[in-house]
Amino acid sequence: MVKNGEKFKVYAGKDKEASLFMIRLRFARGTLLLRGEVGTPYGKWDPRVGCYRVKAMHYQDVLAYLGESRVPYRDEVPNLPPLQTLKSSVKLRPYQIEGLDKWRRAGMRGIVVLPTAAGKTFIALQAISQLKTQTLIIVPTLDLMDQWKRQVADHLNVDTGAVGGGENTVKMITVSTYDSAYLKAEVLGNRFMFIVFDEVHHLASPSYMQIAEMYIAPYRMGLTATYERGDERHVLLPRLVGDPVYTVDVEELAGEHLSPYDYEKIYVELTPEEQRVYDKEMKVFRNYLKEKGIVLKSVKDFHRFIMATGRDRRARKALLARNRALKTALNSGAKLKTLAKLLEAHRNEKILIFTLHNDLVYRISRLFLIPSVTYQTPREERREILEKFRSSEYKAIVTSQVLDEGVDVPDATVGFVLSGTGSTREYIQRLGRLLRKVKGKKAKLVEIVSKETVEVRISQRRRQKSKKNSKG
């Protein structure tokens, strides 16, 4: 348990004159300024202002160093919101207790890797209730903000502050998006002692990682279902949050705490007209590659090609043709027919339908009169739709990528994937959405893929990368 001023000793000089010469540690817009004739191993001399400057993330290290050196100093850094009383009603499952324990033993820093729906949230809530200190919870989306606020209210019995999505109040427990936490690091950086990074893999991006650097919070917890990133940047996370301290795979939990699931893939043929459009557009694309001798094997190759489209008009034309071809395959009318059959076969079950393009979301929504959720859905309506789906008032939702991460949509038993980008994370998260333990119910995931198109390859790539997570 940490109380203000207990762990962080403040040496305040009684003599006013003496205090002028005392070292002062001050928070300066996401960094710490050390006034006085002293340096630290973490600081760097800033000739612009004439004193030492330290990254905010080294706050505790600097305090420890000053303490050890027996240098009198005045700590003017923290600007913490008042503490509130928490009443925790969190009950952890054995593996959650183990995860929390490992994290505590790692010095209250580190990353917990658990599959979606395994209750990562509860580990964090329990950590908050034990630390009883000012906490910032950082999440990727506004949906997740709402969800965390509800969870904190339900399980810790306290009001949360919120920064992002038009809100801007700081309380003992505050929820924020990565975007807002990044943009407001200058003013929020010294207001919390504990940070929970939900979906922590986001933190490794070049801009978001500055959140970790510009906040003083000594205690940090990262949560994710997919620690590894395609770009390998996750190797940066231990320095920012701490090492991965606990990892559980989907397989370890499936059947025990999560429902097992079946996987099925249905191939559909494009309609003759769609096939004609597809072939014509793909030819434009392939011809360009052939002519230029370009081979697209890796993600990197593809990035290079995308870059070329900025300089070369023909490259851009080729790219647009490829996109049209893919769109034709992904949004094939034949898929809609198959979907109609599946919907008929799964009447009265709770269904989630995923697509890549918003166009298709709205086509499906119009055709089957199913509630749609995209980034364009008004926030209030989205909240209402998710709430009614949770309470089973609505039995189906069609959505593009917005629900990809972490948003709790409980009790869905069937998922239909109508298109995808081929990324591992997306696939796992989409599966995760369905893995809800309903008594005796086996979850099912059906992917509808157009035959003999590039899409087959994308889908295979997806499967390959996450083979071990599936039992289908």
Added chain:
Amino acid sequence: MLPSELLFVRRRKGIIWPRYAKLSGENLEVANLLIEAYSRHVGEKKNVLKKFVGELEDMGYDYRFVRGLSVLLDRRSDFKCNVKVNPVELRRKLYQTTEKLGLPTTPEQRTRIIKSVASELKLTAEMMEESLYADLDSELVLAEFKPLPPQELLKNYNLSLTQTLLFSSTELNFTASGNWQRIFYTIKRLGLIYEAYRSGGFWVKIDGPASLFKLTRRYGTALAKLLPAIISNPKWTVEAKILWKYTNEICDFKIESWKHSSILKTPKTPTVSYDSIVEESFAMRFQALRSDWCLRREPEPVPAGKHVIIPDFSFERQSVRVYMEIVGFWTAEYLRRKIEKLKKIDVNMLIAVDETLACEKLEKLEKRAKLNLLYYRKKIPLTSILRYLEELFQPVKEKQASFVKNLPVTFLEPIVKYEEFAARIGVSAESVRTALTEKPPEGYVVLPNSLVKKDKLREIGKTLEKQISQTSRLPLPQAAKIIEKEGVEDTSNVLKALGYKIMWRGINPEKAEVIKPESKQTRKNS
């Protein structure tokens, strides 16, 4: 500012520059086409308008240019949801009915649900379909569009392009001809850090607190926001380091007023506006004095270490320059810090402090030679300022006067104007006057503005005497004519030197008369 995917730049050998749209030919044509299209599409759906924009892209114009213009025009447009029923409520009703009747998997089932809701809401089925997603962005209707001249659009585009590029900047350096207070105020407000330096002029380097640790684009947005304040000046140069994220390469970017002012939208230069009435009234009263001091508002910043001080005013006179800052509300601590900052600079600074605005009890503050705290109440006293200025100018004056005095010079001309003479030897007219008054050259009379040979003066005196003796008075204009004819300009001083007096009748010099004081006396005696 534009979405980053519309950033249209060229890069070569570490140099990066935006593909600015020249205000001519094809560009004006595209701009015009788009502006007309927006005007024409008022009342139509956004996706119809955007389809037209897409067609322009297909016609061979770069999509980044066309879309960039379109983004800017969107900001001058008002898109509205144009249906009678609220789509959100309509959808709710529909979903609820669907839950009741079951998901429609055939067209018949679907029609049944639509009809059921339509009759409940007293709508037609067509209206239902039309309204269902009328609140989607692409379905919104263009209700109003504010057109603008194509040149303006292109200038706006070029500015937006520059700012979008600056999003990726890690630091910015600039020099400018003025507007300093606004620029530095903006720098502070945006939480940036500056360093002033000299490099063929006064330059400022700007980045942010965390820039110390690594190159970061974090402050790019703030730097982009600062740009308008800089380029609203008549003259400026801006250089920036751009961290190109795709290659992780640092590129140089540079724009200059002489080259780019004409193609960039520049905010109107604010005319010299005064922060406070105190400043304005001071400037007016001081100007009215018509002293030899040239008063400048917001002079070039004064470097103080790596920081700068932007004084409110400067007083300039030959080599002497004095700055003045007018302090608003203050505390002793504030003044002490200010003085601390001023210690680093070696200039004459006058700080005007309003006693009535003190936030705490006045404490005695240290006095320094180059620094003068001037306490006042309500109105800044001109006399004490002038006295201070004259005091500072005194050494200059004395030095010059002694220089003139020791000048081995013999005057030959009958009339020597101080100003001309002073300019020839590079001193002030005043020091010439001082020197000559102290040590008049033989055979000359020292007048306030010129040196006149005694013979010459006597000559003028005789001519005047002739005229006056007839009527015992002479109209001033006539006297002036006589004097000027002899090559002397300051009529009144010559008259005074000759013992004449000017009788004013009102302020009109035409009506004034020159008289001999003796005659007045005579009249009084008689």
